[in-house]
Amino acid sequence: MATQSIERAVNTEVQLMMTCLCDAFYAGVAEATVRVLEAAGCRVHVPEDQTCCGQPAFNGGDFESSRKIAQHTAKVFSGDLPIIVPSGSCAAMHLHGNGLQFENAPDEGQMGVRSLAKRTWEVCDFLVHGLGKTTWPGRLDRRVAIHDSCHTRGSGTGAAMRTLLGSIAGVELLEIGQAEQCCGFGGTFSVTFPHISTGMGTLKLDEVHAKRPDMLVSGDMSCLMHLNGLAENQERALPHCHAVEVLAEALG
Amino acid sequence: MPDRDAIFKRVRTSLLQSSGGAPLPDYDPSALVAKPRLTGAGLWENFAQNFGAVSGRPMTELGEVVSFLKSEGVSYGYCDLALCERFETVLDEIGIEIVSTYDRERYDDYQFGITRAAGAIAETGTVILTDSSTSDRLGALTPWIHIAVLPEACLIETVGEALASFDPDETTIIWATGPSKTADIEGILIEGVHGPGEQVCLLML
Amino acid sequence: MPNPIEQYARDLSEETREAVRKSGALTTGQRVEILQKDYEDPDALRRLAGEIKQHTIDHLDSYLEQAEASLTKAGAKVHFASDADSARQCVLGILQQSDVQRVVKSKSMATEEIHLNPFLEKQGIETVETDLGEFIIQIDEDTPSHIVRPIIHKKREEVAESFEKHGLGDYNTDPETITRRARVHLREKYMQSGAGITGGNFVSAESGRIVLVTNEGNARFSMAPNKVHIAVIGIEKIVPRDRDLAVFLNLLARSATAQQLTVYTQFIKGPRMPSQPSGPEEMHVVFLDNGRSQILGESCREILRCIRCGACQNVCPVYRHASGHAYRAVYGGPIGAVLSPLLGGKASFPEYADLPKASSLCGACREVCPVDIPIPDMLLKLRHKGKKQGVSTPGSFPMAPFATLATSPTAWRTAMTAARAMNYLPMKLAPIKPLRDWLGDRTLPKWRGGDFRRWLKTRKGNNADA
Numbered sequence: 001m002a003t004q005s006i007e008r009a010v011n012t013e014v015q016l017m018m019t020c021l022c023d024a025f026y027a028g029v030a031e032a033t034v035r036v037l038e039a040a041g042c043r044v045h046v047p048e049d050q051t052c053c054g055q056p057a058f059n060g061g062d063f064e065s066s067r068k069i070a071q072h073t074a075k076v077f078s079g080d081l082p083i084i085v086p087s088g089s090c091a092a093m094h095l096h097g098n099g100l101q102f103e104n105a106p107d108e109g110q111m112g113v114r115s116l117a118k119r120t121w122e123v124c125d126f127l128v129h130g131l132g133k134t135t136w137p138g139r140l141d142r143r144v145a146i147h148d149s150c151h152t153r154g155s156g157t158g159a160a161m162r163t164l165l166g167s168i169a170g171v172e173l174l175e176i177g178q179a180e181q182c183c184g185f186g187g188t189f190s191v192t193f194p195h196i197s198t199g200m201g202t203l204k205l206d207e208v209h210a211k212r213p214d215m216l217v218s219g220d221m222s223c224l225m226h227l228n229g230l231a232e233n234q235e236r237a238l239p240h241c242h243a244v245e246v247l248a249e250a251l252g
Numbered sequence: 253m254p255d256r257d258a259i260f261k262r263v264r265t266s267l268l269q270s271s272g273g274a275p276l277p278d279y280d281p282s283a284l285v286a287k288p289r290l291t292g293a294g295l296w297e298n299f300a301q302n303f304g305a306v307s308g309r310p311m312t313e314l315g316e317v318v319s320f321l322k323s324e325g326v327s328y329g330y331c332d333l334a335l336c337e338r339f340e341t342v343l344d345e346i347g348i349e350i351v352s353t354y355d356r357e358r359y360d361d362y363q364f365g366i367t368r369a370a371g372a373i374a375e376t377g378t379v380i381l382t383d384s385s386t387s388d389r390l391g392a393l394t395p396w397i398h399i400a401v402l403p404e405a406c407l408i409e410t411v412g413e414a415l416a417s418f419d420p421d422e423t424t425i426i427w428a429t430g431p432s433k434t435a436d437i438e439g440i441l442i443e444g445v446h447g448p449g450e451q452v453c454l455l456m457l
Numbered sequence: 458m459p460n461p462i463e464q465y466a467r468d469l470s471e472e473t474r475e476a477v478r479k480s481g482a483l484t485t486g487q488r489v490e491i492l493q494k495d496y497e498d499p500d501a502l503r504r505l506a507g508e509i510k511q512h513t514i515d516h517l518d519s520y521l522e523q524a525e526a527s528l529t530k531a532g533a534k535v536h537f538a539s540d541a542d543s544a545r546q547c548v549l550g551i552l553q554q555s556d557v558q559r560v561v562k563s564k565s566m567a568t569e570e571i572h573l574n575p576f577l578e579k580q581g582i583e584t585v586e587t588d589l590g591e592f593i594i595q596i597d598e599d600t601p602s603h604i605v606r607p608i609i610h611k612k613r614e615e616v617a618e619s620f621e622k623h624g625l626g627d628y629n630t631d632p633e634t635i636t637r638r639a640r641v642h643l644r645e646k647y648m649q650s651g652a653g654i655t656g657g658n659f660v661s662a663e664s665g666r667i668v669l670v671t672n673e674g675n676a677r678f679s680m681a682p683n684k685v686h687i688a689v690i691g692i693e694k695i696v697p698r699d700r701d702l703a704v705f706l707n708l709l710a711r712s713a714t715a716q717q718l719t720v721y722t723q724f725i726k727g728p729r730m731p732s733q734p735s736g737p738e739e740m741h742v743v744f745l746d747n748g749r750s751q752i753l754g755e756s757c758r759e760i761l762r763c764i765r766c767g768a769c770q771n772v773c774p775v776y777r778h779a780s781g782h783a784y785r786a787v788y789g790g791p792i793g794a795v796l797s798p799l800l801g802g803k804a805s806f807p808e809y810a811d812l813p814k815a816s817s818l819c820g821a822c823r824e825v826c827p828v829d830i831p832i833p834d835m836l837l838k839l840r841h842k843g844k845k846q847g848v849s850t851p852g853s854f855p856m857a858p859f860a861t862l863a864t865s866p867t868a869w870r871t872a873m874t875a876a877r878a879m880n881y882l883p884m885k886l887a888p889i890k891p892l893r894d895w896l897g898d899r900t901l902p903k904w905r906g907g908d909f910r911r912w913l914k915t916r917k918g919n920n921a922d923a
Contacts, residue, residue, distance in 0.1 A: 061840025
């Protein structure tokens with residue numbers, strides 16, 4: 001989704017949108033995001049009433065449901081502070097998906113949803129293209145394979161992730177083959193199309209393992225959850241984590 | 253014509269639903285040029301390079317054509333009447349016969365065809381054939397070998413310039429970029445499907 | 458009931474899957490290579506092409522009128538066909554008027570769409586496909602599974618068997634031998650027929666020139682020996698001016714087959730010139746609507762920019778796993794998932810409403826589209842259309858309960874914590890079949906619902922509020 005050229009709010013006081021996936025499974029990623037943002041000089045607010053960006057319903061074509069969730073999110077994240085998300089996918093929902101589901105809708109019906117697109121950043125994108133960080137301290141001797149999640153296509157996330165991770169002393173970045181191919185998750189897609197989804201994920205794992213990395217890193221836990229779930233089943237699991245967890249680890 | 257009116261009516265009704273329409277963008281034609289394909293010393297050199305890259309055979313000497321035909325073991329071909337004088341004697345010497353009338357009954361007998369090119373595009377290695385320059389469409393199409401004779405002045409640098417120089421009177425303009433080919437079976441490239449399997453371009457100074 | 462595309466993918470042989478996947482991956486890679494080699498900013502070209510096409514379809518009435526006038530002036534006869542039946546009758550009428558008994562055809566998706574071949578055959582007119590792939594499809598009574606590579610799903614052994622069966626030589630699997638045999642067989646057909654039928658890749662409104670591209674030279678050969686040329690072309694194929702063709706030709710060949718230009722690029726605006734001994738005396742253009750004018754008024758109108766390059770099919774992971782036939786219609790892959798539910802109008806929408814679901818919405822198709830069609834957005838809009846119309850598609854999930862939960866923060870927090878119970882459930886015995894299938898191939902991470910929220914609250918000296 002073409003998000004690169006969007007002008008968005010920048011501030012060292014930010015709101016964290018933890019994502020439902022981190023709320024349910026990946027508390028460590030949300031914690032790392034707070035630590036990393038604080039290390040970058042930010043004061044982080046975490047609105048308690050946050051739930052989900054609405055993407056599961058949106059992707060299912062149930063815009064009536066997903067619009068309600070978006071309106072709830074807009075209410076919870078009101079104000080003008082940047083909204084930082086440790087997920088390219090949830091960020092894309094704010095930057096692109098909401099525009100689509102509220103296409104032709106009058107401003108008043110959106111109840112602040114439009115403001116989300118002007119303030120939302122994927123966390124790595126924010127650190128580099130918002131705050132201007134180009135290096136990260138610490139040392140980690142590790143070969144890191146990067147999986148670009150589909151919803152960061154055309155955004156600043158891929159470059160930002162490489163800038164930050166690549167600047168950590170000792171980190172060797174590995175580009176995996178056929179990087180444009182999806183891991184096969186796609187939310188409910190993987191449930192409706194399990195055979196195709198598994199096939200896609202298996203191919204992705206083949207490409208990842210071909211590079212013999214020490215770990216697999218991405219900006220979206222959904223892809224990693226799916227890939228690791230498959231890898232464990234195929235008895236070829238490898239360490240995997242969100243890019244901010246690597247940054248947090250480098251902080252020591 | 254009820255269908256015509258119905259289609260226009262539906263199109264117009266549908267266009268009322270759209271927001272008035274996007275404008276035709278203004279653009280710089282030079283942005284469409286594949287500049288790395290034009291780094292040679294001149295038009296012919298660039299053409300020859302790009303034509304060679306699509307399995308075409310660029311030639312500058314009549315002798316090259318003669319030896320090529322000899323090496324291909326041909327004995328009978330079609331030649332544009334306007335070019336016969338140039339080819340007749342040299343080919344006759346090595347036992348190759350040419351005729352200037354294309355006989356449809358004998359379509360399979362012509363091993364080569366020599367016709368005039370109306371132009372060529374350096375950027376893409378393309379030979380331009382038109383109805384008025386081609387003495388017989390079939391003579392340039394059915395033989396395994398096609399030799400296009402190109403006057404040097406007709407070389408054009410880019411695709412954009414070639415489009416801009418279309419003669420409005422020509423009802424049929426053909427760009428041939430190398431021999432005919434297919435990759436339909438398992439993606440394996442085979443040259444020479446329905447049209448020529450060898451495409452020669454002879455520069456005429 | 459499993460989704461039909463999922464079912465088709467399950468049943469597909471690994472051999473076919475591998476063939477489709479390999480071809481897709483190879484062409485995708487070559488496409489990127491040639492675009493990056495030749496242009497500093499290929500994406501700017503894609504956007505430009507999209508803008509020109511969008512402008513054209515936004516003003517389709519005037520451009521169509523202009524194209525009609527230009528063609529008529531150049532000596533071509535222009536016909537209009539509202540639907541498939543009308544187009545078939547129109548072609549038949551032209552053939553009957555010239556007493557044509559045999560026609561040769563050059564590959565055309567528009568004629569696939571209107572199922573012209575079986576119709577003409579039924580009328581006693583021998584109709585021979587001349588593109589090698591389409592010829593093989595025809596003798597096999599198969600259907601094309603890719604826009605550009607119709608027999609992407611076939612192995613050479615199958616082709617060898619078909620050739621043997623149809624008296625085209627002994628069993629031989631060598632692609633070159635097969636090609637030569639087709640060459641010999643088909644040139645007899647070209648020379649003996651009375652008309653050549655083609656599609657059209659573009660029509661310049663300014664000059665009326667129809668642009669036809671083929672690598673094999675079969676469109677050229679379908680015309681050169683024949684009295685009559687009929688081009689069946691969708692009304693959306695128009696571009697404003699000749700010079701705009703530079704944008705599209707450069708992108709089409711690179712996107713479709715990673716070539717700079719297709720071997721034969723033909724610009725035709727009428728019958729042969731009087732001085733030319735070979736070539737049609739009549740040129741007919743049949744402009745086909747068949748649902749396009751309806752699509753123009755809907756929210757997915759950008760799909761009419763499509764120039765049929767097949768790049769979205771090549772890159773699509775779902776297409777690569779399921780193959781084109783899984784989409785049950787003339788157009789497979791991402792473009793088919795949008796076009797098929799729309800082309801037939803209201804009547805065919807429910808029949809194809811499941812196709813837009815066959816995507817992880819990964820967006821790879823949009824990235825490669827030479828006319829920058831936002832295909833994933835359209836898949837979403839069509840899913841929404843299906844939901845609104847109450848069309849049930851296999852594998853749909855009700856989302857209303859989730860929306861209720863996600864808009865009730867207290868209930869949400871409770872659920873997050875309560876669902877920790879999941880960690881103690883035997884997930885492989887999950888009660889819902891799709892979920893069980895899903896878990897058959899995957900493990901789930903440990904549920905840690907609410908942990909982050911607790912961490913925030915207990916964290917000493919933090920400046921994060923909760």
